Structures are given as C-alpha cells and as structure tokens.
Amino acid sequence: MDSWKLPPKAKIYEALSAVADNRVKITSETSAIVTSSSLDKDYTVTWSDDLTQITSNDNASHWQGYVGYPIVAVLLVKGKISFNREVAGYLAGIIWKKINKQFKNDYDKAIESVLGSLGEKGIDARKIREEVDRIMRQLERLPLTKLPGRGRPPKG
Numbered sequence: 001m002d003s004w005k006l007p008p009k010a011k012i013y014e015a016l017s018a019v020a021d022n023r024v025k026i027t028s029e030t031s032a033i034v035t036s037s038s039l040d041k042d043y044t045v046t047w048s049d050d051l052t053q054i055t056s057n058d059n060a061s062h063w064q065g066y067v068g069y070p071i072v073a074v075l076l077v078k079g080k081i082s083f084n085r086e087v088a089g090y091l092a093g094i095i096w097k098k099i100n101k102q103f104k105n106d107y108d109k110a111i112e113s114v115l116g117s118l119g120e121k122g123i124d125a126r127k128i129r130e131e132v133d134r135i136m137r138q139l140e141r142l143p144l145t146k147l148p149g150r151g152r153p154p155k156g
Contacts, residue, residue, distance in 0.1 A: 010107030
C-alpha cells in the first residue's frame with residue numbers, strides 16, 4: 001500500500017480552522033465534503049470503513065503526496081484524532097488561502113502572522129502551538145494509506 005507523507009504543520013492549523021468554521025460536511029459513511037477557507041472550492045474526502053485508507057482531491061494530497069488539510073479535518077471530525085475544541089475555535093474565520101498567498105506560500109511566515117494577530121487579541125499562541133504538535137504526534141502514529149482512485153483537484 002502507498003502510505004501518505006506527513007504534512008507541514010500549517011495543514012494542521014488549516015484543518016482546525018475548517019473544523020471550527022463547520023466547513024466539514026460528512027456526506028455518507030465513507031465520504032465528506034470540505035469547503036476551502038475562501039469558500040470557493042469544495043474538496044471530496046473518501047475513506048475505507050475502518051478509516052485506514054483515505055484520499056482527497058485537494059492540491060496538496062493530489063500533487064504533493066502528503067496528507068492535506070481536508071483529510072486532517074475529517075480525521076478530527078470523525079474522532080480518529082482528538083483535539084481541543086477551544087483551541088480550534090481560536091482559528092475560526094481565518095482565510096488561509098489569502099494569508100498563504102500574501103506570504104508566497106511560506107507556511108511558517110503565514111503561521112507566525114496569524115499567531116501574532118491572535119496574540120494581539122490576548123490569545124495564547126503557545127497553547128495553539130502545543131495543540132498542533134499534539135495533533136501532529138497523533139497523525140504520525142496513524143497507519144494511513146492512500147485509497148485508490150482519487151480525483152483531480154477542483155478548479156477555483
């Protein structure tokens with residue numbers, strides 16, 4: 001089986017935003033639609049009954065071969081990875097596509113910008129970083145393989 005590569009940590013932040021914004025819609029026992037932060041694209045995530053095989057048609061999953069944020073968001077919603085809902089709530093309403101574009105897809109700079117803005121609002125960035133690290137450790141332990149037959153990313 002073809003295993004997924006681990007994503008950059010930025011994808012965990014994006015997944016938490018998707019969950020906080022209720023942009024993950026479970027459509028059947030083995031599929032979901034995840035809407036982008038800019039609300040202009042819908043990604044399809046499909047998985048096996050036991051959630052060990054999974055695929056998505058987001059750009060990162062399709063072209064880069066790592067677990068994209070729609071997959072991570074589904075794993076969070078389905079309870080395969082535990083997360084702190086309060087921390088996820090801090091990341092609600094963030095339009096990651098716009099921020100990533102602003103920083104020319106330098107995800108680390110995008111994260112620093114977002115965490116800096118949240119810090120100015122009195123939100124503890126350390127707590128968010130710790131939660132992202134905890135989620136990443138859980139993701140590292142999951143034996144996820146690629147479900148065959150993933151579609152091409154949607155045009156936006």
